[in-house]
Amino acid sequence: MAYQALYRQYRPACFRDMVGQEHIVQALRNQVASGRIGHAYLFCGSRGTGKTSAAKIFARAVNCLNPQDGDVCGECASCKRLAAAEVLDIIEMDAASNSKVEDARDLLETVKYPPNESRYKVYIIDEIHEFSDKAFNALLKTLEEPPEHAIFILATTDPQKLPNTILSRCQRYDFARIPVPQIVKRLRLVCDAAKREADDEALNHIARAAEGGMRDALSMLDMCMSYDGKVDTARVQEVLGTNDRAFLFRFAEAVEREDAAALLGAVDELIRDGRDPAIFAREVAQHMRALMMAKACPDELPGLLDVTQETANDYVRQAEDFSPTRLMSVMDLFMGAETALRYASSPRLYLETAALKACLRTGEEDTAALKDRIADLEKKLRGLQDALDAGQYVVAVQAPNTSAAKEPAKKAAKPARQDAAPVEIPREETASGKSSDAVWKELLDKVKRVQPGTFAFLSQGRFDGCAGGVYRWHPSSGSDSSVAYVMKAKELLEQLLTEISGAPSHFEAAAAAAPAASGVSQLQQFRDIFGAENVIEQ
Ligand SMILES: [Zn+2]
CATH class of the missing domain: 3.40.50.300 (P-loop containing nucleotide triphosphate hydrolases)
Structure with a gap:
């Protein structure tokens, strides 16, 4: 037969x-x-x-x-x-x-x-x-x-x-997609009927890879059973090869561990499987985006990504190992790689380089963390300045200079530098009587519901205040792609801001900071913030 x-x-x-x-x-x-x-x-x-x-x-x-x-x-x-x-x-x-x-x-x-x-x-x-x-x-x-x-x-x-x-x-x-436990139960039944031994873990692995499709699950089991012996995890991984979400999870895990050997091994496996490096680069970028979304809205993840609850849990778990800045930089890296790979004369070499860059942090993240801390400090300084303006304190501070500061110091002590001026980020009241911070908070709540992807990016940057109805947002870690992504939703954001504040409002994103690699502009940024005389070049 x-x-x-x-x-x-x-x-x-x-x-x-x-x-x-x-x-x-x-x-x-x-x-x-x-x-x-x-x-x-x-x-x-x-x-x-x-x-x-x-x-x-x-x-x-x-x-x-x-x-x-x-x-x-x-x-x-x-x-x-x-x-x-x-x-x-x-x-x-x-x-x-x-x-x-x-x-x-x-x-x-x-x-x-x-x-x-x-x-x-x-x-x-x-x-x-x-x-x-x-x-x-x-x-x-x-x-x-x-x-x-x-x-x-x-x-x-x-x-x-x-x-x-x-x-x-x-x-x-x-x-609906069929939940993993139901698929596992069916696979177990099939194995029993065929008198074949199978690990629970192996069947679980198949069920997850099938992503809610019973036919795919049975086809995979079929392939595993075409070999003699027990159906175990090693066999399943061999059969599924690199065409599998689990492979992306393993790849991301190696990125997180900064395990260069594992990453190069994965690239080798991919090439031997005959997969397109550009498509894989895109999948890695998408995986990182999914992890960002898992951080921003874990509860809505199954619907947002159209995955089973189990896969959503996997994303949430893996997202915990990454900082938002790291996710963003790895995503940027592979998005750039995807385009470049289409024209690269040696795609393999290019993909390997991207993988190595992803695991060898070039201090980029440290810089990003430093920037976050600077943003924090700026915020505290602003608070101090407000307190000074309100006459709560009389303290002589050497106020920092930022691009937002135009007016000269009022009650602050005379700045040491000619060009130094207090930070003057406006926190104006809106027509509806809400503070701009409150409007921003409400905006984030609304965006989270209608466009979680945009929310993920917005919440990782920072709100820079509102002046004359213009709400300013600053992306995190100098990510160009996050600005591009958020600006696609500009119209929606302005509509929501107008609704919430009760007055015509606009949205602006600060240009992404220069990449950390260009040391000169970074130095300039530090000088701008702390004053040139306070920054010593080593
Ligand atoms: Zn009948």
Whole structure:
């Protein structure tokens, strides 16, 4: 007998056997049991979440002569005929390879003929989003006046590509990613049935890599089982190779440990696997972005990244090992590398260099930490200045000079330097009576809800105050990409600021500081802040 892939062998034959999607299964069973069956269904969800399996079972259940609580009985004449595929009353079509209008017309031409032996003729069209506009139009005509005996089940991973006219005529069901424990349970069952030994950890690893898709999980297990012996973690890692989220986690871990040997080994593995270094660089940058989001909004992570709770937990855990500045600098590094790699004559060498740069900190982070501390100091100085202005203290301070300071010192002692002036960051009251700090805080709360990515960047920089309705924000660690990212949301930010403060408001991002590598400008920055005479060049 020819070998049958595991996911075919273990495709559920009835609703009772389905893993996950309990709500959808229940709703479909209720419809069968009550006989209130629609003409058009839309099953959405990522690959391997059970859309096609549910469609096939539903097609048999509506025709079952003796349904059990809305599930197929598996015993009646109809169940037996349909299971043996003896009749052509369940018609399956893959829209990806039949996307033209002629294909759709050929199929729809048959709709008007009644079923051969069953009650309903069920059309299952997979990857429906691949249909051409004309094909959709042809389908729409049928859906507008479907014959009593016809049921359409449209399955797609991409519902947003469907015209509204189609969407509005379908009962929609969204298939969620299947949780890891449920996948593990199923994998265990398969191993037991095949009398194969398997580690819990190995099955867990497969389930995580499958990212909520049962079909992928079974295919991976299939590959692992094609080798003799026990299915263990080493075997799984070998089979999954570098095409796996776990590989990115290991890569990031090596970056965190500054383990150059491990990173070079990983690059070697990638190249041997024939993977594109540019795509990998992008994946690393995306991984770092995910870690930043895990820091900023851990609770919303599964929805934001479209991952299972387990994967979200992995991100949150790994994010703890990194400082925001480090994440940002590694992300910048690999984003730059992605572009450069497309034109690099030796991509391997370039990727290795990027990996080494990521693990050999060039003091960049220390500088960034120093800058953070300077920002802190500036804030304290501002507080002191306010206290002085309010007449609470009379202290002679040598005030620092920053670009924001234009007015000469008022009550402060005469500055030692001609150009020195107190920091004068305005903290004006807004039309709504809120302080600009309060407005900023409210803004962050709102942005967190609507654009968590923007929030992640905003919260890692600092608020520089508001003057004349212009709210100023300063990125952390001189990251150009964070400015670019945040400025994409400028319009939204200004709209929110205007709403919150009750007066027309604008948003400005300070230009990113010069990279730490250019020592001259850094020195200048220190001179600007502390006064030239206080900075001694070593
Ligand atoms: Zn039956």
